[in-house]
Amino acid sequence: MKRLAVCVAVTVSAIALAAGPAATAEPSPGKHGEAARRHTPAKPASESARLARSILNTKSITYAKAHVGGTDKASLPQQNLADVSNGRLAKTSPWGHKKGARVALDTRMLNGVLKLNTQHHYKFEISELVGGEHSRTSKHYAGRAVDVTWINGRHVGKKADHRGLMNACRKLGATLVLGPGDKGHSTHVHCQW
Template sequence: MLLQAPAAMASLATAILNHPGITLATVHSSGVEDQANARQNIADMAAGGPAHRSSYGTAPGGVVMLDGRLLRGMLALAEQYTFSVSEICGGSHNSNSRHYAGIAADFNVVNGRRISAAHPALAAFKTRCRELGATEVLGPGSPNHDTHVHAAWPRLT
């Protein structure tokens, strides 16, 4: 297991915050307002702390450190694509979702176009997520994933 030093995680998060090709949502699609939106998750990590999880629906609340594999994956994706992240560890997902473990992100816009089954880069984007280590990659055609690509890395424990 790779050691995830807080300073290294803060540096990765800062790079994500400052990357011109990465947009981070400041609201949840549910309309619930809290301190667990994607932008705040990354800002929390950039400040050296854990990211907040939502506490509505099936969300457990509390905090979690985002995994370095997820953060490095987002930066690697940004070398090839521009994208928007709608959720990281906030929002309401399946109660056993990898989002709550800090190892998943939902991408709702890639290269300036909303995710749909007709997105021209959908297959390539999903393939790239898998190449970067994501083992759970869902999108249009998967239940409840018609408008985004969900990419999650393996649990370590």
């Protein structure tokens, strides 16, 4: 009887070893593992992603469809915001001083852009974030600057309220604000944080 019990125990052990390790709290790969991963709560979005998403959802903020210096859809401002809202870095244009680099968008700049609309009630078009061509030391390439070409339906340099928007940028913490009257800024407002 003892021999039978030992044989049964050895057989059960061998079957268990052949079947693989015992089930654990970690889901195994495969169909059931995928289901378990889908039910895992997502990590909270970063502040940059949240702000980028809020800007994209604001109908009064629009975006240039092309760059002044070339064509590259991946580095247009709307795509920069879409990338950041999805947890990626914004892409610079394949020309200029930071060709095809990936850049984080600064939360101070994103907050300022959003509040130009929500606090100061401007409707405007963003022409550049990190895309386009700028000076070698431009803060666009650091994700800290925005260019605006249209304000409340008027083009900057053609009766748009650029002074009001420039003052609003300063009130929102921008450290450098340029526009008509400043060299190279006759057709857009540059706000940098």
